[in-house]
Amino acid sequence: MTEQTADSGHGGFSMHRVTERIGIHNISLLVALVGLLVIFGVLRGDVFFSTRNLLNIGMGVAILGVLAISQTGVIVSGGLDISVGSIVGLTTVATAMAIQATDMAGVGLLAGIVVGGLAGLVNGLLITYGRINAVIVTLGTMAIFRGIAFILSNGQSISIFNDAFRWIGTGRILGLPAPLWILVAVAIGFYVFMHKSIVGRNYYAIGGNAIVARLSGLNIPSYRVAIYVVSGIMAGVGGIMLAARTGSGQPISGSDGLELEAITAAFLGGCAMQGGRGTVVGALLGVAIIGVLNNGMILTAVPTFYQMLAKGTLLILAVFLAEYRLNKS
Amino acid sequence: MRTLFLRTRGLTRHFGPVRALTDITLDVRSGEVLALVGENGAGKSTMMRLLEGVFPPSRGSIEIEGREVRFAQPREAHAAGIRVIHQEPEIVPDLTVAENIFTGDLPRRGRVFLDWSKLYADTAALLETFGMAGELRPRQLCAGLGPAQRQMIEIMRAVQAGGRMIAFDEPTSSLTDEETGRLFDIIRKLRAEGVAIIYISHRLAEITELADRVAVLRDGELVDDLPADGITEQKITRLMVGRPLSDMFPDRAAATGDVVLEVENITTEHVTDVSLNLRAGEVLGIGGLIGAGRSELAKGIFGFHRRRAGRVLIHGVELPSGDTAAAIAAGIGFAPEDRKEEALLLMQTILENAVLCVPQKVSSGGFFSRSKALELISGISKQMRLKASSLDAPITSLSGGNQQKVVLTRWLASDLKVLILDEPTRGIDVGARSEIYDLIRNLTDTQGLGVIVISSELPELLGLSDRVLVMADGRIRAEFDRNDASEEAVMAAAITHGSAEASAQLEGVGQ
Numbered sequence: 001m002t003e004q005t006a007d008s009g010h011g012g013f014s015m016h017r018v019t020e021r022i023g024i025h026n027i028s029l030l031v032a033l034v035g036l037l038v039i040f041g042v043l044r045g046d047v048f049f050s051t052r053n054l055l056n057i058g059m060g061v062a063i064l065g066v067l068a069i070s071q072t073g074v075i076v077s078g079g080l081d082i083s084v085g086s087i088v089g090l091t092t093v094a095t096a097m098a099i100q101a102t103d104m105a106g107v108g109l110l111a112g113i114v115v116g117g118l119a120g121l122v123n124g125l126l127i128t129y130g131r132i133n134a135v136i137v138t139l140g141t142m143a144i145f146r147g148i149a150f151i152l153s154n155g156q157s158i159s160i161f162n163d164a165f166r167w168i169g170t171g172r173i174l175g176l177p178a179p180l181w182i183l184v185a186v187a188i189g190f191y192v193f194m195h196k197s198i199v200g201r202n203y204y205a206i207g208g209n210a211i212v213a214r215l216s217g218l219n220i221p222s223y224r225v226a227i228y229v230v231s232g233i234m235a236g237v238g239g240i241m242l243a244a245r246t247g248s249g250q251p252i253s254g255s256d257g258l259e260l261e262a263i264t265a266a267f268l269g270g271c272a273m274q275g276g277r278g279t280v281v282g283a284l285l286g287v288a289i290i291g292v293l294n295n296g297m298i299l300t301a302v303p304t305f306y307q308m309l310a311k312g313t314l315l316i317l318a319v320f321l322a323e324y325r326l327n328k329s
Numbered sequence: 330m331r332t333l334f335l336r337t338r339g340l341t342r343h344f345g346p347v348r349a350l351t352d353i354t355l356d357v358r359s360g361e362v363l364a365l366v367g368e369n370g371a372g373k374s375t376m377m378r379l380l381e382g383v384f385p386p387s388r389g390s391i392e393i394e395g396r397e398v399r400f401a402q403p404r405e406a407h408a409a410g411i412r413v414i415h416q417e418p419e420i421v422p423d424l425t426v427a428e429n430i431f432t433g434d435l436p437r438r439g440r441v442f443l444d445w446s447k448l449y450a451d452t453a454a455l456l457e458t459f460g461m462a463g464e465l466r467p468r469q470l471c472a473g474l475g476p477a478q479r480q481m482i483e484i485m486r487a488v489q490a491g492g493r494m495i496a497f498d499e500p501t502s503s504l505t506d507e508e509t510g511r512l513f514d515i516i517r518k519l520r521a522e523g524v525a526i527i528y529i530s531h532r533l534a535e536i537t538e539l540a541d542r543v544a545v546l547r548d549g550e551l552v553d554d555l556p557a558d559g560i561t562e563q564k565i566t567r568l569m570v571g572r573p574l575s576d577m578f579p580d581r582a583a584a585t586g587d588v589v590l591e592v593e594n595i596t597t598e599h600v601t602d603v604s605l606n607l608r609a610g611e612v613l614g615i616g617g618l619i620g621a622g623r624s625e626l627a628k629g630i631f632g633f634h635r636r637r638a639g640r641v642l643i644h645g646v647e648l649p650s651g652d653t654a655a656a657i658a659a660g661i662g663f664a665p666e667d668r669k670e671e672a673l674l675l676m677q678t679i680l681e682n683a684v685l686c687v688p689q690k691v692s693s694g695g696f697f698s699r700s701k702a703l704e705l706i707s708g709i710s711k712q713m714r715l716k717a718s719s720l721d722a723p724i725t726s727l728s729g730g731n732q733q734k735v736v737l738t739r740w741l742a743s744d745l746k747v748l749i750l751d752e753p754t755r756g757i758d759v760g761a762r763s764e765i766y767d768l769i770r771n772l773t774d775t776q777g778l779g780v781i782v783i784s785s786e787l788p789e790l791l792g793l794s795d796r797v798l799v800m801a802d803g804r805i806r807a808e809f810d811r812n813d814a815s816e817e818a819v820m821a822a823a824i825t826h827g828s829a830e831a832s833a834q835l836e837g838v839g840q
Contacts, residue, residue, distance in 0.1 A: 196696050198688040205685060208674040215633060215663060215671060216685045216739075217654035276676045 025270045025325070029285040036289060040296035047299055055177065059245075061291035062179035063088070063238045065284060067258060068265035069190045070234035072283040075266050076194070077227045078207035078275030079127065083138040084235040084262060086145035087119045088254030091239025093149045095165075096158035096249025105165035112240040113233055119145055120232020124225035142259070149251035158249040169245030179241050186237070191280040203227065207275025257308070260315060261290050267318040290314070334359045334494055334525040335380075335411075339389035342375050345729065347756050349375040350549045352389070357494060362516065362526040364536040364557065367546035368569055368787065368820075373529050376546070377496055380527075381413045382406035410493030414500060418479040422472040426465050427452035430485045455485050459515060477508040484515065488524075495519065496527035501535060502620075513539055531618060531824050533562040545569060570787055570816040578792030579770040585611040585795065589779040590661075590747045592630055595639030599625035600803040602639070607747060607779040612769060614794030615783045617823045622803035623783045624666055627749045631663040632656040643746060657686055662740030664733070666751040666783070672736045673724050680706055680720040683738045690742065709738045714764060730761025737768065748772065749781045754789060769793060787816040799823050 022030075040048050047053055067084050074081045091112040098111035119141070126137045160166065171178040194200040206213040206223055214220055238258075243249050267273075268289060269282030293314070297307045333356055340353040350372040357363055367373050379386050382400025390397050393409055400406040420429050427448050428435070436451065438444040452467035461481055465474075471482065480500060487495050497516070501509045516539065520526055530536060536543060540557040545568040553568050586609030594602050600622045607613050615623050628634045630641055635651035642648070643659040656663075665671035674682055683706045684691045691702040706720060713734045717727060724732060733753065740748055750769070754762045770793075772778040784790040790797060797814045799807040799822040807822035 192696075198692045198695055198697055201681075201697060202688075204677065205674055208676050209670070211671050212674055212685075214653055215631070215665060217657040219654060272676070276674070 023270075023279070023282075026279070026282055026285060029268065029270075029282065029289065033285060033289050033292065036292045036296065040292065040299065044296070044299040048296070053295065053299075057291045057295045058180045059177055060294060061287050062177070062183045063241050064258065064261050064265065064290065065183040065287045066186050066234055066238050066241070067262035068269070068283045068287045069186055069280055070231045071262045071266040072269060072271055072278045072280060073190065073194060073203065074227050074231050075263075075271040075273075076207045076275055076278045077203045077224060078210065079134040079224065079227065080263070081120075081123060081138050081228060081231045082135065082259045082263065083119070083123060083142040083145055084231060084238070085254040085258035085260075086142045086149070087116055087232055087235035088239040088242060088258060089251055090119060090145045090149040090152075091116045091236040092243040092246075092253045093153045093158060093249040093251055095240055095243045096160050097152065099160050099162050099165055100158060103162055105162050105168075108160070108162070108165050108243075109240060112236040112243070114236075116232045116234070116236020116239060117229050118232070119235070120229040121225070123232065124228030127228065128221045128224040146251070146255065153249065153251045155251060160243060160247050160249065166244055166247055169241060169243070169247075179245065182237070182241060186234070187280060187284055194280055199223075204276055207272075207277075209276070257311060260311060264311065264315040264318055265290055267315065267322050270322065272322055273319060286318070331358045331360045333357075334394060336392045337380075337389065338392065340376070340379060340386050340391065341388040342379060342384070343387045344756070347729070348549050350379070350386075353546075353551050355544055355551060355554060357525045357527060359493070359525045360520055360523045361541045362520055362528055362539055364540035364543045365527055365529045365546065366531075366533070366536060366543060366565055366569060368785065371546040371569070372549040373546055374498070375549070377413050377498055377527075377529070380406065380411055380494075380496065382411075407490065410491055411496075412487035412490070412492035412494070413496045413498060414480065414483050414487060416499045416502060418476070418483040420471050420474070420479045420482055422470070424471060425467065426456075426469045426471060426474075426482060427467040429471050429482050430455065430489060432486065434490055451489075455489055459485060460511070461485075476503040477505070477512075480504070480512070481515075488519070492524065494525040494527070496529070498529045499531065500528075501530060501532065509535070533565050533824065536565065537562060566817055566820055570820055579767055585609060586777060589644060590630075591640075591642040591645075593640045593642070595629055595641060596637045597625065597629040597634040598637070599634065600629055600800075603629075603800075603803075603805055604639075605798060605805065607781060609746075609777040609779055610773045611795050612773055612780045612782055612793050614790040614797040615781060615800060616785075616787065616790045616797055616819045617800035617806075619785065621800040621823065623800050624751050625803065626800065627663060627665075627751050627781070627783060630656075631661055631749065633663075657743065660744055660746030662686075662743065662745045662748045664736045664740065664748070664750050664753060666755060668729070668732055668736060668756075673732060675725055677724060678721050679710075679715075679717055679724055679727070679735055682724050682735050683710070683720070683742065686739055687742045705742055706738060709741050710734070713738055713741075713768065728761075730757040730765075733757055733761070733765065737765070741772075745772075745776075745778055747779045747781070749783075751783045752785065753782060754784075754786070766793060787819055790819065791816060 071081060071084065094115040095108045095112040099105065099108040123138055123141055126132055127134045130137070168178055173181055194203070202213070202218055202223060205216065206218060206220055210220055239253070242253050265286035266278060266283050268286030269279060269284070271278035293310065294307070297310065335357040337353050337355050340350060341348070342350040353376065365373050365376065378384060380391065382403045382405055385399065392398065398409055400409070421432070430452055431448060436444040436447040449467040453462070456462045456465055456467070459481065465478060471479070474482070484495070500512060504512065516526055516528070528536070528539060537557065537560060543555055543557050543560055543565065544551060545553045545565065547569060588606045589609050590607040592603060592605045594604050596602055603626055605613070615626070617623050625634065629636060632648065632651055632653045632655060640647050643661065646659065648659055649655050669675065674685070680702055684702045687705070690705055692698055693701070703720065710720065715734045715738065716731050724735060727735065753765055757765070769780055769782065773780055782790065782793050791814050794814070795811050797809045797811070797819060798805050799809070799819055801823055809818060
């Protein structure tokens, strides 16, 4: 006999149902987040919970959030994209150059998205049809895209004076900064795509077991290429956000460990190294933890060098915990 | 000379609910060649792995010269003098012949440095003893060596490491006749020196030629242990397969319909020039030994492997090569042999696994519809008598039989014309087996499907099939009508053609 739980799902409200709904993993992330809030609240309660500081945290993680969410998609498919930081840098330059040439915000947006998408396409084609390991390909293109950004800009910062474009980084809607709204839109879009659409669910199959996916009739190469294009476009969106906020295109942008933080957030959020597992909500919680940690460490005057130490440790710990959980199950 | 070296007492090994080996009590004597025979899955490999310490027995014990031993890992078995020469020799291609032979036991100068001159001198002496001096040089890299030479290196490794019992697992499957002859000379020499030999082979002629004693395994049990004197191939075959056909199998339909699937002369990387056709309502069995190319044929038809030549047609319409999506769209379903590696997404739920091949039926506007999925799958899973706490339970929470039912549910959810089942009851208990047999017959008789069943279990193959094809070396070697098919005939066809040499000879005669 098969019992159906579909009916029981609509039944009474119970703690058990709530845990099941949110997921054990996300609950532990929430606990960790609350723990951090308590620690920094106790240490610097005067500043930490001020509206200004909380908005600061939000602004700080908006770009990271976009990258962590698309990184989750890549990791679920069984890949990894460590070139995203460089694509951000490249797209800030492309966007700034486009706006300098035309003084049109729309052209700047288009330039960022197209250049990001092309960069992702290069990654995807090399990984899928060149049959080169994703880590190696994106490690190589990480240097290549950064190099192109320097060549295009001649190593100089390119200023952006277009106000409409600057609004993307500095404007507010309902009191919240525009970058946060972009993050919300990307998160909702990806949530629906990854968890509700057939195509998104197929990525879980491909990352979970490529042989099973192929024997189920999925065209794996085109899925693989597409996810890197998406990752490139999202890095382009990140580049647009950064260029709009700083009012400039800088080849050095995004080189301060943005990919490290994005990958850390994805693994904190429950991604499995070999693919097939990971959620958008988890990635957002991972991003929140990193944002609070970054902000708290600055407020409590942890020296920069030690902050780097903490971030690296967090990535290794996140992957260790993810693998440990997987082996246990 | 023939003294007892090793004895197993009541050796038993389960894998979950499956009994791979039951209560084996067997002696292995020094200076004697013991042949171990049995069908695929009879328990020979399990026996070897227990002796070599790959995994421990569930019950029972192993004694060496009267003392009980327990091996936690192969290294300990090796230290006790037990060596297994595997079908695929474990040779490091980038090392020299000498280094491969002395792996793990390289001569040293002082504590740290390798004594190259001693290594090469010892290797040269060993090559001389084995009559390989003209063929292999100590300093030669192993990368370009053929299977016979690799195997010889593994044998020399076993001997130089002080192997007192050497087991050969299908050693001649990739050897020429001449190489086989030389191997036999070496085995006889080892026997004369007092090494205990276990010899596993499907080639019964080799066994009557070489063995002193024959032990027969069937369904994980030792059915006979007898001297090889005067034994015939016919007698061994009878012992291997001789069990009554159970009455687990449903009655077969008398009539079948039109041809659904035509396979015309397909060749892939693994199979050569295979043709077959399948009618609606028919069960076509494919038999043969492991490695005969049966699973590869299924994957070639299904489009998992690219075709180099030939055509696959469903109702007269040709399918593109290497395109699983087109095969599924045309109505072919394929349940592979290895459920965990090739059929199931182990991180996902029963429901997610069940709807994998029918996205168009469980979605609206490109988005997954849980209600449609539940409606579709709950009906089929009830019909399949799936035992699960909930369709949202992880797939890994199910038993092997129920996991297989989920795989079948996946295909029944799509509109099938042809279903290919590769070892459909492997690792499945008897109860679920007969349910799966009933289901297969139900599909052919009431829904008019054509079903291909690949099975290494002869009773299953013969009990289910309307027609049986036998494969060997990637080709179809024999076809039997249900009335002509007997276990002995199928086995004989699979074994007689079981090597490239044998088949080449047969083709020369004109098959």
